[in-house]
Amino acid sequence: VHRPEATGANGAARDHLVSWLTHEGFALRVDAVGNVFGLLDLAGGDAPLILTGSHIDSQPDGGRLDGTYGVVSAVLAAIGLRAEARAGRMRPRCNIGVVAWTNEEGARFQPSLLGSSVYAGAVAADWALDRRDGGGVSLGEALATIGYRGTDTAPAHPAAYVELHVECGPVLEAAGRRLGIFDRWWGCRKIELLLEGEAAHTGPTPMAQRRDALLAASRIIVGLREMADAAAKDALHTSVGRLELWPNSPNVVPARVRLFIELRSPEAAELMRAEAALQALIARTAADRITAIVVRDEYRRPGRFTPALQALAETVARGLGEASLRLDTVAAHDALSLARLCPSIVVATPSCGGLCHTPLERTEPADLELGLDLLTGMLRALLTADALPDREGQCHANSGAVA
Amino acid sequence: VHRPEATGANGAARDHLVSWLTHEGFALRVDAVGNVFGLLDLAGGDAPLILTGSHIDSQPDGGRLDGTYGVVSAVLAAIGLRAEARAGRMRPRCNIGVVAWTNEEGARFQPSLLGSSVYAGAVAADWALDRRDGGGVSLGEALATIGYRGTDTAPAHPAAYVELHVECGPVLEAAGRRLGIFDRWWGCRKIELLLEGEAAHTGPTPMAQRRDALLAASRIIVGLREMADAAAKDALHTSVGRLELWPNSPNVVPARVRLFIELRSPEAAELMRAEAALQALIARTAADRITAIVVRDEYRRPGRFTPALQALAETVARGLGEASLRLDTVAAHDALSLARLCPSIVVATPSCGGLCHTPLERTEPADLELGLDLLTGMLRALLTADALPDREGQCHANSGAVA
Numbered sequence: 001v002h003r004p005e006a007t008g009a010n011g012a013a014r015d016h017l018v019s020w021l022t023h024e025g026f027a028l029r030v031d032a033v034g035n036v037f038g039l040l041d042l043a044g045g046d047a048p049l050i051l052t053g054s055h056i057d058s059q060p061d062g063g064r065l066d067g068t069y070g071v072v073s074a075v076l077a078a079i080g081l082r083a084e085a086r087a088g089r090m091r092p093r094c095n096i097g098v099v100a101w102t103n104e105e106g107a108r109f110q111p112s113l114l115g116s117s118v119y120a121g122a123v124a125a126d127w128a129l130d131r132r133d134g135g136g137v138s139l140g141e142a143l144a145t146i147g148y149r150g151t152d153t154a155p156a157h158p159a160a161y162v163e164l165h166v167e168c169g170p171v172l173e174a175a176g177r178r179l180g181i182f183d184r185w186w187g188c189r190k191i192e193l194l195l196e197g198e199a200a201h202t203g204p205t206p207m208a209q210r211r212d213a214l215l216a217a218s219r220i221i222v223g224l225r226e227m228a229d230a231a232a233k234d235a236l237h238t239s240v241g242r243l244e245l246w247p248n249s250p251n252v253v254p255a256r257v258r259l260f261i262e263l264r265s266p267e268a269a270e271l272m273r274a275e276a277a278l279q280a281l282i283a284r285t286a287a288d289r290i291t292a293i294v295v296r297d298e299y300r301r302p303g304r305f306t307p308a309l310q311a312l313a314e315t316v317a318r319g320l321g322e323a324s325l326r327l328d329t330v331a332a333h334d335a336l337s338l339a340r341l342c343p344s345i346v347v348a349t350p351s352c353g354g355l356c357h358t359p360l361e362r363t364e365p366a367d368l369e370l371g372l373d374l375l376t377g378m379l380r381a382l383l384t385a386d387a388l389p390d391r392e393g394q395c396h397a398n399s400g401a402v403a
Numbered sequence: 404v405h406r407p408e409a410t411g412a413n414g415a416a417r418d419h420l421v422s423w424l425t426h427e428g429f430a431l432r433v434d435a436v437g438n439v440f441g442l443l444d445l446a447g448g449d450a451p452l453i454l455t456g457s458h459i460d461s462q463p464d465g466g467r468l469d470g471t472y473g474v475v476s477a478v479l480a481a482i483g484l485r486a487e488a489r490a491g492r493m494r495p496r497c498n499i500g501v502v503a504w505t506n507e508e509g510a511r512f513q514p515s516l517l518g519s520s521v522y523a524g525a526v527a528a529d530w531a532l533d534r535r536d537g538g539g540v541s542l543g544e545a546l547a548t549i550g551y552r553g554t555d556t557a558p559a560h561p562a563a564y565v566e567l568h569v570e571c572g573p574v575l576e577a578a579g580r581r582l583g584i585f586d587r588w589w590g591c592r593k594i595e596l597l598l599e600g601e602a603a604h605t606g607p608t609p610m611a612q613r614r615d616a617l618l619a620a621s622r623i624i625v626g627l628r629e630m631a632d633a634a635a636k637d638a639l640h641t642s643v644g645r646l647e648l649w650p651n652s653p654n655v656v657p658a659r660v661r662l663f664i665e666l667r668s669p670e671a672a673e674l675m676r677a678e679a680a681l682q683a684l685i686a687r688t689a690a691d692r693i694t695a696i697v698v699r700d701e702y703r704r705p706g707r708f709t710p711a712l713q714a715l716a717e718t719v720a721r722g723l724g725e726a727s728l729r730l731d732t733v734a735a736h737d738a739l740s741l742a743r744l745c746p747s748i749v750v751a752t753p754s755c756g757g758l759c760h761t762p763l764e765r766t767e768p769a770d771l772e773l774g775l776d777l778l779t780g781m782l783r784a785l786l787t788a789d790a791l792p793d794r795e796g797q798c799h800a801n802s803g804a805v806a
Contacts, residue, residue, distance in 0.1 A: 200757075
């Protein structure tokens with residue numbers, strides 16, 4: 001699957017989703033940043049909204065499940081629950097909406113979680129639309145090209161958000177569990193660092209005279225790995241996933257390199273230590289006569305999904321005959337953006353071999369079905385609850401009209 | 404100047420050169436690999452040919468002088484010498500030809516010196532035309548696009564080849580000399596190395612489980628620099644000028660990296676030591692669970708330009724009132740290809756600050772003119788010589804008819 005945000009392949013997947021939603025009678029809304037909502041009125045226009053979904057953009061040469069599993073499951077669950085309501089087997093007090101968020105991956109445009117961040121009011125829509133890919137194309141232009149720079153108003157904030165996702169890690173498989181409930185999310189520091197040296201001929205230029213930006217970048221990459229290896233187990237993940245080089249010619253000393261650095265930890269204090277160590281690595285580039293400029297610096301605080309939703313997931317899983325496992329999510333999910341607005345959670349099925357962001361990404365079909373059952377059960381409970389949880393995990397009265 | 408081989412800008416420069424040559428009455432030939440020859444008959448069709456020239460392709464964002472200076476000077480020198488002959492101030496025994504060789508730089512297509520290597524019989528034209536750029540376009544296709552996949556026969560091998568070039572290094576400037584005569588050329592090993600790891604999410608994937616091709620590449624880049632630093636002064640230059648990464652996304656562990664490695668030395672034995680040290684670095688990537696594949700491995704033996712042409716250059720420089728300096732060339736030049744065929748040499752003017760392969764490339768205008776005078780003087784001597792030097796530096800009778 002090669003479906004980075006607002007590419008032709010992404011547009012085709014969006015078209016497919018929209019035609020499915022329309023065919024199934026969902027009310028469709030595409031907002032200014034291309035988030036696609038499909039709404040089912042189960043309890044009247046004034047009733048609270050329970051929102052579920054994920055994303056359908058992918059990494060370059062990514063996997064079939066990351067994101068798409070959550071969107072497809074959301075649509076199937078909503079259709080199933082509507083059928084239950086129509087058949088009189090359940091009485092919803094809330095409406096249900098499904099959503100495919102724009103640019104969750106942060107592969108083509110940075111930062112990640114962009115569509116859900118706009119929805120949550122964390123960033124402005126205009127700012128998001130002006131993010132540019134490596135070729136200088138803005139998200140706004142790219143969305144317009146595929147016909148998804150929408151004009152609809154996004155639905156009002158939901159009463160709860162539930163996202164189903166593959167784990168994207170090896171913990172469930174190693175523990176022999178089929179259902180995961182995310183408790184903490186790791187914090188993250190994403191730094192875009194520009195190193196500037198000087199172009200020169202790789203032949204005659206004396207070694208001592210070179211100002212090689214790639215050499216400086218390589219020392220940082222090796223240093224970042226050493227930082228992670230020196231930290232306690234599962235305390236710190238570091239990476240450089242992307243490099244841009246100029247002029248990137250075999251016989252020119254690299255003049256400029258842009259590094260995309262990530263530091264991740266469940267502990268804010270560990271992230272601060274890592275940040276200080278990175279600054280020391282950056283300071284050392286001066287010895288190679290390289291100028292270092294931090295072009296972008298994003299910080300995501302570590303946090304915790306709504307405890308009441310964790311408890312609900314555990315109960316529903318038990319009802320399915322499965323012992324679930326609480327675990328951390330290191331990868332970010334749109335549910336982090338939604339946690340600013342409402343009770344929010346991600347539940348997960350195993351990733352075979354822990355693989356993610358690769359065509360090898362896979363989950364057993366039976367586990368995929370089990371995940372859909374968990375999502376459906378949670379949504380059913382939320383749609384019919386007397387009281388909905390609040391963000392802190394306490395309960396408040398459900399103000400929704402009875403359908 | 405951004406004029407990599409067979410780009411639109413390169414085509415425009417070729418058109419300009421061809422229209423100048425045609426306007427000045429040169430007989431034009433464009434051979435199968437796009438080498439452009441302009442020939443002046445000064446001594447009758449059977450007379451030997453003295454060839455001079457360089458290249459007009461450039462690095463990405465390269466300089467104005469590298470190559471182009473030698474081609475423009477060659478045309479000016481040939482025009483001037485024809486005028487002298489017409490005015491009866493000299494009696495040429497040879498004809499003169501100017502040439503702009505295809506893909507000297509090796510920036511867009513590898514290897515470098517491609518056009519002159521075909522002319523010298525070192526590689527086949529079909530093989531050269533099938534070299535592909537980073538986007539998969541072949542040299543043959545690219546030349547056809549700009550209209551320079553020629554059908555003319557290249558001229559018969561010359562009796563001597565003289566190339567004027569900027570030094571592309573700091574030696575002349577540091578020594579306070581305005582004219583350089585290249586004696587030795589450095590040998591070179593160019594290796595294209597493919598490192599294969601595995602794509603994975605940069606977030607949840609445990610550090611110990613990652614197979615990060617960029618980390619392995621970084622260790623090699625740092626190791627290569629340490630090799631050069633550990634060698635004797637001016638004994639070894641190492642570099643990685645270009646990297647290609649997949650998928651090159653901020654939050655995917657790099658699965659594959661292609662490195663363009665160069666090892667350069669004036670001594671064959673030093674190159675062999677460096678090659679062995681590089682193999683040890685490559686072997687160490689196994690510790691990062693990376694597979695390493697050498698995709699391309701080119702070797703250029705160190706060598707020496709024709710002593711008799713060095714002596715001629717020194718004499719002509721002295722006549723211009725300048726003490727010249729013998730020096731090495733670390734950069735390759737088309738004269739290396741020609742040295743297989745005939746007496747061959749490169750003479751040089753200073754590069755300000757030693758800079759080359761950058762828009763900052765510069766030579767004092769007075770030095771550019773002095774270089775043209777040196778080239779003209781050498782060509783005049785060769786055109787009128789009773790005997791031409793042979794490749795080993797001895798002389799043989801000039802078989803050319805008297806004009």
